[in-house]
Amino acid sequence: MNCTKFRKIMYLREDELGPDEWKEFRRHHSTCLTCAAEYRKVERMEQALTRLKNRNPHPLNPVAVADAIIDEIELVKPWNESASIYDILVQWLDLPKVRGALASVLTFICASFLIEYTYGYVHIKGLETSITTYSSMQSSVPAPFLTQADASGVVSDLSKFVTGKRSFFEVSGNWVMINKKSIEDIILLLNQLQSIAPQLPPEFRAAHPQLWKLLTKKKDAKELDALLKEQTSLIRELNDLIPQERRIP
Amino acid sequence: MEQYQGYAFAVAFRVLCDEEEAKDVVQESFIRIWSSLSRYNREVKFTTWMYSIVTHLCYDKLRTRKKKGTTALDAVDPSFLASVVAEDNPELLYSNKELAGAIKMLTDKLPPKQKVVFVLRDLQGLSVREVSSILRLSENSVKANLVYARRFLREHLIPIISD
Numbered sequence: 269m270n271c272t273k274f275r276k277i278m279y280l281r282e283d284e285l286g287p288d289e290w291k292e293f294r295r296h297h298s299t300c301l302t303c304a305a306e307y308r309k310v311e312r313m314e315q316a317l318t319r320l321k322n323r324n325p326h327p328l329n330p331v332a333v334a335d336a337i338i339d340e341i342e343l344v345k346p347w348n349e350s351a352s353i354y355d356i357l358v359q360w361l362d363l364p365k366v367r368g369a370l371a372s373v374l375t376f377i378c379a380s381f382l383i384e385y386t387y388g389y390v391h392i393k394g395l396e397t398s399i400t401t402y403s404s405m406q407s408s409v410p411a412p413f414l415t416q417a418d419a420s421g422v423v424s425d426l427s428k429f430v431t432g433k434r435s436f437f438e439v440s441g442n443w444v445m446i447n448k449k450s451i452e453d454i455i456l457l458l459n460q461l462q463s464i465a466p467q468l469p470p471e472f473r474a475a476h477p478q479l480w481k482l483l484t485k486k487k488d489a490k491e492l493d494a495l496l497k498e499q500t501s502l503i504r505e506l507n508d509l510i511p512q513e514r515r516i517p
Numbered sequence: 518m519e520q521y522q523g524y525a526f527a528v529a530f531r532v533l534c535d536e537e538e539a540k541d542v543v544q545e546s547f548i549r550i551w552s553s554l555s556r557y558n559r560e561v562k563f564t565t566w567m568y569s570i571v572t573h574l575c576y577d578k579l580r581t582r583k584k585k586g587t588t589a590l591d592a593v594d595p596s597f598l599a600s601v602v603a604e605d606n607p608e609l610l611y612s613n614k615e616l617a618g619a620i621k622m623l624t625d626k627l628p629p630k631q632k633v634v635f636v637l638r639d640l641q642g643l644s645v646r647e648v649s650s651i652l653r654l655s656e657n658s659v660k661a662n663l664v665y666a667r668r669f670l671r672e673h674l675i676p677i678i679s680d
Contacts, residue, residue, distance in 0.1 A: 276664070277664075279663065279664045279667040279668055279671075280660060280663065280664060283644075283645075284645055284660055284663070309671060309675050310667070310671055312675065312678065313667070313670060313671045313674050313675060316602035316603065316674055316678055317602070317639050317640070317670070317674075319601070319602050319603070320601060320602050320619065320620065320623070320640065321639065321640045321641075321642060323601060323611060323616055323619075324527060325526065325527055325530045325531070325536070325539075325613045325616055325617075326612070326613050327522075327523050327526065362555075
């Protein structure tokens with residue numbers, strides 16, 4: 269290290285120089301008397317500065333400063349007039365009361381959804397279980413829902429039910445289960461009657477005009493459904509034909 | 518709070534050499550800290566962040582003062598500065614005004630950046646890394662400013678303390 273470099277870095281302290289630089293510095297300091305004399309002045313200055321550093325200003329009165337700060341803070345508007353709408357919105361959303369209200373609304377929505385979902389899920393599960401139970405019952409168990417008033421609607425959907433398109437029906441505003449075996453028996457009976465319709469006596473036709481119409485006219489499924497919907501009396505006639513224990517209550 | 522106020526006041530006082538201006542800067546700094554707390558990066562030490570706010574406010578004031586050509590204090594007797602830096606008794610108390618006068622006499626001719634670097638490093642005792650973080654300068658730049666400031670101070674201080 270030469271004198272020029274030494275005098276350039278002699279104002280830096282040990283922790284401000286790299287280890288190698290510091291070694292070189294010390295080496296030059298021990299060999300160059302002129303530089304060492306210059307460095308002594310720097311050391312004197314350092315000592316003087318250390319004394320100045322130790323002279324701390326008298327502290328502020330903390331209460332007075334805190335009061336002044338609080339006064340200033342109260343003067344600051346929640347948002348200034350030049351702020352953009354976005355900034356105002358963000359600041360507004362940042363208010364504790366607004367955040368609390370938003371959190372409450374969100375919680376309410378989530379809770380409602382969860383309750384509704386859980387209730388609906390349980391309800392549907394219950395229906396499915398009931399359907400499975402009733403469908404597996406013996407044919408001797410009467411269908412629990414069928415009344416004369418409900419029957420037309422039910423019969424109109426029989427084909428859909430049997431082919432698996434429907435699993436339960438809405439009768440008089442309530443969801444009800446159906447005894448699948450009983451309905452299959454009714455369909456089977458209808459098919460049998462259809463096949464023997466030409467041999468049925470004229471008295472049968474007179475006694476059961478609606479049923480006779482159904483058995484002899486070849487209609488497609490939709491027309492049949494429509495016809496059946498209107499014909500509640502048909503069920504009464506069917507009831508007369510099926511065994512006592514399987515009659516619709 | 519009191520502790521941080523003390524730190525903030527000491528820096529502002531040493532940079533500005535004026536008690537009233539330093540008080541104003543401390544108040545303004547704490548209002549800024551309050552209003553921008555949400556932007557505070559917790560990876561940075563709170564004191565570093567606080568020093569950064571205080572120092573930048575002081576720096577702005579120094580530059581304004583420089584432009585207007587105003588000074589905060591009247592001229593100080595050099596012998597008084599000599600007694601402040603020569604006296605080794607720490608129990609010897611000086612008023613804020615006396616202390617401000619001594620620091621001002623020593624550092625008033627320094628450019629604002631060198632003055633701030635010198636105060637933070639040599640009078641406040643922060644490390645070079647902390648100073649570089651507070652002033653957003655490289656460490657080499659901080660060291661360069663320190664060299665210029667100390668060289669200048671040596672030239673002014675040595676004749677005074679040698680008398």
